[in-house]
Amino acid sequence: MTRFRCRQTWIFPGLSVVLALSVTLTGTQAAAASKPDQGARTKVVARLYNTAQIHAAARDNALAVATRALDRSIDVAWRTCDLPQACAAVLATAELVIRLVRTRSASGDRAAFALGHALIDIGAGAGVFATIYVDRVEQMAEISEIDDEVLLGRVIAHELGHLLLMTNAHTSSGLMRAQWTAPIIRRSRPGDWALTEEDIATIRKRLP
Numbered sequence: 001m002t003r004f005r006c007r008q009t010w011i012f013p014g015l016s017v018v019l020a021l022s023v024t025l026t027g028t029q030a031a032a033a034s035k036p037d038q039g040a041r042t043k044v045v046a047r048l049y050n051t052a053q054i055h056a057a058a059r060d061n062a063l064a065v066a067t068r069a070l071d072r073s074i075d076v077a078w079r080t081c082d083l084p085q086a087c088a089a090v091l092a093t094a095e096l097v098i099r100l101v102r103t104r105s106a107s108g109d110r111a112a113f114a115l116g117h118a119l120i121d122i123g124a125g126a127g128v129f130a131t132i133y134v135d136r137v138e139q140m141a142e143i144s145e146i147d148d149e150v151l152l153g154r155v156i157a158h159e160l161g162h163l164l165l166m167t168n169a170h171t172s173s174g175l176m177r178a179q180w181t182a183p184i185i186r187r188s189r190p191g192d193w194a195l196t197e198e199d200i201a202t203i204r205k206r207l208p
Helices: 055-071 134-144 147-165 182-187 197-206
Strands: 016-018 020-026 042-049 072-079 098-103 116-121 124-133 179-181
Touching: 055 072, 072 147, 098 147, 116 147, 124 134, 124 147, 124 182, 134 147, 134 182, 147 197, 179 182
Parallel strands: 020 116, 042 072, 042 098, 098 124
Antiparallel strands: 016 179, 116 124
C-alpha cells in the first residue's frame, strides 16, 4: 500500500514561514549513483507552467532569482510553458515541473496558509512536480516588505530543491531550512538563500 507523508507551509501571526509541503510516495528507493567530480554541475531541465498568469517579465525575474540561488551546483534549463504548444512534447524522464497557481480563496486571513507543496516519488527515484501559490507568496512579500518577484524566485528554488533532494526534510540553515521570518527574508544574506554543502553533496549522489 502506498503511504503519503505531508508537511505544510504556513504563515503565522509572528511572521514565520515554514517551507514547504512535500508529499512523498514511499516505495523501493533507487540505488544512489556514484558521486561525480566535485567541480561538476548537475544539469536539470524544469518546465514552468504559469497558470497564475503573472507577467512574463515578472516570471523571468523570479526565475533569475531561483537560478542564482541554485547556481553553485545546479545548471537549470527552464522551459516556460505559458502556451500549450510551448511544451507539447511528452515530459522527459528526468524533467521536473513547477506550477504557478493562484488560490481560489478570497480570505484575507494571514494567520495561516500554505505557500506551496512538492510531490516526490521515492519509488521512481525522482521528484515529480511542485505547486506554488503566487498570491500567497505576494502576501508574504508584502508582510516582509520585499519585492514579490524576489520571494517568488526563492520559493521556486526551495521547491525545486525538494524535488532534487527527493525528500520533505528541511535543514537548519540555508535555502532548505524550515522557518523563514520576515527579518531573515528582508536581510538577504547570500547564505540564507543557497543550498548547503550537504544538500549539494546529496543531489550529486542522486543525479548524474
